[in-house]
Amino acid sequence: xxxxxxxxxxxxxxxxxxxxxxxxxxxxxxxxxxxxxxxxxxxxxxxxxxxxxxxxxxxxxxxxxxxxxxxxxxxxxxxxxxxxxxxxxxxxxxxxxxxxxxxxxxxxxxxxxxxxxxxxxxxxxxxxxxxxxxxxxxxxxxxxxxxxxxxxxxxxxxxxxxxxxxxxxxxxxxxxxxxxxxxxxxxxxxxxxxxxxxxxxxxxxxxxxxxxxxxxxxxxxxxxxxxxxxxxx
Amino acid sequence: xxxxxxxxxxxxxxxxxxxxxxxxxxxxxxxxxxxxxxxxxxxxxxxxxxxxxxxxxxxxxxxxxxxxxxxxxxxxxxxxxxxxxxxxxxxxxxxxxxxxxxxxxxxxxxxxxxxxxxxxxxxxxxxxxxxxxxxxxxxxxxxxxxxxxxxxxxxxxxxxxxxxxxxxxxxxxxxxxxxxxxxxxxxxxxxxxxxxxxxxxxxxxxxxxxxxxxxxxxxxxxxxxxxxxxxxx
Numbered sequence: 001x002x003x004x005x006x007x008x009x010x011x012x013x014x015x016x017x018x019x020x021x022x023x024x025x026x027x028x029x030x031x032x033x034x035x036x037x038x039x040x041x042x043x044x045x046x047x048x049x050x051x052x053x054x055x056x057x058x059x060x061x062x063x064x065x066x067x068x069x070x071x072x073x074x075x076x077x078x079x080x081x082x083x084x085x086x087x088x089x090x091x092x093x094x095x096x097x098x099x100x101x102x103x104x105x106x107x108x109x110x111x112x113x114x115x116x117x118x119x120x121x122x123x124x125x126x127x128x129x130x131x132x133x134x135x136x137x138x139x140x141x142x143x144x145x146x147x148x149x150x151x152x153x154x155x156x157x158x159x160x161x162x163x164x165x166x167x168x169x170x171x172x173x174x175x176x177x178x179x180x181x182x183x184x185x186x187x188x189x190x191x192x193x194x195x196x197x198x199x200x201x202x203x204x205x206x207x208x209x210x211x212x213x214x215x216x217x218x219x220x221x222x223x224x225x226x227x228x229x230x231x232x233x
Numbered sequence: 234x235x236x237x238x239x240x241x242x243x244x245x246x247x248x249x250x251x252x253x254x255x256x257x258x259x260x261x262x263x264x265x266x267x268x269x270x271x272x273x274x275x276x277x278x279x280x281x282x283x284x285x286x287x288x289x290x291x292x293x294x295x296x297x298x299x300x301x302x303x304x305x306x307x308x309x310x311x312x313x314x315x316x317x318x319x320x321x322x323x324x325x326x327x328x329x330x331x332x333x334x335x336x337x338x339x340x341x342x343x344x345x346x347x348x349x350x351x352x353x354x355x356x357x358x359x360x361x362x363x364x365x366x367x368x369x370x371x372x373x374x375x376x377x378x379x380x381x382x383x384x385x386x387x388x389x390x391x392x393x394x395x396x397x398x399x400x401x402x403x404x405x406x407x408x409x410x411x412x413x414x415x416x417x418x419x420x421x422x423x424x425x426x427x428x429x430x431x432x433x434x435x436x437x438x439x440x441x442x443x444x445x446x447x448x449x450x451x452x453x454x455x456x457x458x459x460x461x462x463x464x465x466x
Contacts, residue, residue, distance in 0.1 A: 175320055
């Protein structure tokens, strides 16, 4: 299975998907066409989303948004698939609505490269139970693509707004781990990504990731670490 | 209908529920017993949660957690009901599991005072679609108690962690408003509350609240404002 799962689409001081260009360039080197899933967009249109991705990756691959025709047909006609960030609940709701869950799962199981960022990485998990997003719309189920056997928490952050009394991210993920003790979580900090290809799986970027698993204390996984152990549990 | 809905349980420099003691004292003046719903707790036990609430309010009212016996019986035997904060998805999941949704709705419609904080305020809304919490467990539905005809967003905050690329709270609520244009949202800042009693409804605390409604620009509602217009829409 070939996966490139980014925490975020943009670093503070760079353009859209710019920090990940070398990764996309390698990952999509065998692909001519990329089916793009824009359903996480809520406050901007799918045309605009497609253009942003095409502006960022169009010199590497031809970007075709699935809203341009039959979504399932477009996925099956392309060489790779990408799912963009936005609202995870909206994304999953629309994936169910357009019947794309099984099609994407099957294509990726058969070797089609899958890339995602933010919500698009979260839905590669078994469920969306570690999304940071607001549940603005109710999907038929929290079950997601399940391309990886652990949960991804994108935009993992250590900071907490001063004098704010809501839960920290760590507290939220410890609650997940308490209720779901058998499912590990990887908190991906901004600028990080998971790559899985024929050479195995590893953590990309310059920052460590944070691992949560049942009642174990959270642990740091160094930048560049292999991730095969998470895939082969 | 008698409602006291707090954004949060604790201000940065005070004890549990301490900032709201004068409000509870007035609101519960006619009650001898308070049924407490602890189901939002995830990483600490219901006994411990009951003790914290009893320590804070026990001189005003006898606190009886619904986990001590038949939850529905305890609610019906008490003079008032309180729902504590924690994880909203866990809270709603357990309210469905123990069949408490209809019982609380009916009791409150018949005049029983309802108080809540954080998750306990969010579930007074028609749905939990404006919770800030992580969806660590999947409830049978996002439909909640519907004690108010608008959505409450507790812990509303303006700050955003430096260099973090996730959505701001305002962006999240604008997404909600885009997908649910007919449902107003009130963002309750820390230290604020909604009171509804025989004298009408108003915003308690020293801070303004932020109102989101469809495609209208977000608006500020001054501290102390009447809220009848939100209830009577």
